[in-house]
Amino acid sequence: MDAFEQLGSWVVNGVFGVAAGSRASDVAVYFVADVTKIFLLLSVMVFLISIVRTFITPQKVKKWLGGRKEGVGNVLAALLGVPTPFCSCSAVPLFIGFVEAGVPLGVTFSFLISAPLVNEVAAVLLLGLFGWKVAALYIGSGLVIAVLAGVLIGRLNLESEVEEFVRKVRSKKQDEKSTAWQGRLDFAKAETVDILKRVGPYILFGVGIGALIHGLAPVGFLSDIAGRDNPLAVPVAVLIGVPLYSNAAGTIPIVQALMAKGMALGTALAFMMSVTALSLPEMIILRKVLKPKLLALFIVILAVSFVAVGLLFNALPLGLG
Amino acid sequence: MKIEILGGGCANCTKLYESARKAVSDSGKKATIVKVTDYSEIASYGVMRTPALVIDGDIKSEGRVPTVDEIKKML
Numbered sequence: 001m002d003a004f005e006q007l008g009s010w011v012v013n014g015v016f017g018v019a020a021g022s023r024a025s026d027v028a029v030y031f032v033a034d035v036t037k038i039f040l041l042l043s044v045m046v047f048l049i050s051i052v053r054t055f056i057t058p059q060k061v062k063k064w065l066g067g068r069k070e071g072v073g074n075v076l077a078a079l080l081g082v083p084t085p086f087c088s089c090s091a092v093p094l095f096i097g098f099v100e101a102g103v104p105l106g107v108t109f110s111f112l113i114s115a116p117l118v119n120e121v122a123a124v125l126l127l128g129l130f131g132w133k134v135a136a137l138y139i140g141s142g143l144v145i146a147v148l149a150g151v152l153i154g155r156l157n158l159e160s161e162v163e164e165f166v167r168k169v170r171s172k173k174q175d176e177k178s179t180a181w182q183g184r185l186d187f188a189k190a191e192t193v194d195i196l197k198r199v200g201p202y203i204l205f206g207v208g209i210g211a212l213i214h215g216l217a218p219v220g221f222l223s224d225i226a227g228r229d230n231p232l233a234v235p236v237a238v239l240i241g242v243p244l245y246s247n248a249a250g251t252i253p254i255v256q257a258l259m260a261k262g263m264a265l266g267t268a269l270a271f272m273m274s275v276t277a278l279s280l281p282e283m284i285i286l287r288k289v290l291k292p293k294l295l296a297l298f299i300v301i302l303a304v305s306f307v308a309v310g311l312l313f314n315a316l317p318l319g320l321g
Numbered sequence: 322m323k324i325e326i327l328g329g330g331c332a333n334c335t336k337l338y339e340s341a342r343k344a345v346s347d348s349g350k351k352a353t354i355v356k357v358t359d360y361s362e363i364a365s366y367g368v369m370r371t372p373a374l375v376i377d378g379d380i381k382s383e384g385r386v387p388t389v390d391e392i393k394k395m396l
Contacts, residue, residue, distance in 0.1 A: 096364035
């Protein structure tokens with residue numbers, strides 16, 4: 001029993017007097033332990049990343065990536081996507097800014113894939129709920145997908161599939177004000193509160209569902225349908241994930257509970273990636289700058305990559321699930 | 322004074338609009354507040370994160386919703 005579970009059982013069994021060992025107690029202890037752990041880890045991590053963010057503004061990223069070649073550019077873009085703040089509502093101005101700065105299309109896509117897929121919130125949840133091995137696998141394969149999918153889109157010469165108005169935009173030069181340390185810390189504080197407020201409800205919801213699954217679903221009830229021996233489970237998980245609108249915060253706790261009930265690791269990874277990186281609202285927003293053909297290709301390439309990751313990790317004898 | 326709220330209509334853009342309106346009425350200054358929702362126009366400001374707050378052509382904040390007090394200081 002770790003410190004968080006001890007806290008959970010102290011609150012549930014001690015303060016609220018729920019009899020230990022009952023199902024209700026199981027569910028509640030799990031909920032309290034996970035929620036405390038996640039919020040604690042998240043506060044620290046988001047604060048640190050937010051300080052890093054004050055050094056990596058989109059304006060700088062744009063400059064660093066402008067005119068980069070395939071390969072180096074894609075790797076750099078995928079890595080810069082990790083700490084860069086990303087909200088799907090900013091996808092369009094970001095895309096236009098990149099194109100205008102001469103960032104190649106494939107490199108832009110590496111960034112657009114990595115930014116929502118691999119971020120500090122996902123990393124914290126994976127680390128806290130699954131341990132570092134699964135966290136590393138998720139982040140590693142997320143980055144590889146961002147690089148490869150970007151290279152592929154770059155090679156297909158689809159520049160004509162970007163809406164015309166994007167190329168006509170000429171922006172005013174924006175001077176970057178240098179920020180003092182006090183400003184960076186203030187920003188990080190505000191950002192931490194903001195992000196916790198935003199993902200908080202998702203976490204409570206996700207852990208709540210996860211706790212119910214943990215306490216009520218029979219052990220191994222998913223082994224047959226979502227275990228590693230069912231090759232269809234991975235594509236189905238990805239398909240289910242596409243229209244689901246959630247983020248890493250809400251999805252990962254649920255997936256963790258599902259894995260404990262027999263869902264295979266690869267299937268779980270593929271599902272998480274599909275939910276976080278392919279969402280309907282983001283696609284609708286991207287449609288403003290991408291013509292249907294390029295948008296469709298983007299979705300298909302990502303979906304196929306997630307299925308490939310899922311099948312790969314289900315086939316490997318990793319002994320983590 | 323001209324205040325522009327840049328953003329494609331996300332929840333935070335509406336929040337920023339409301340905060341700006343409150344800041345203006347609290348400070349008693351005269352200002353017109355307009356929403357800029359067209360993406361090519363937003364991008365032409367050099368803004369890459371929405372919502373952004375522009376006062377008389379100067380980008381005051383981007384990618385976040387400043388508090389009413391912060392906006393009052395910017396006015």
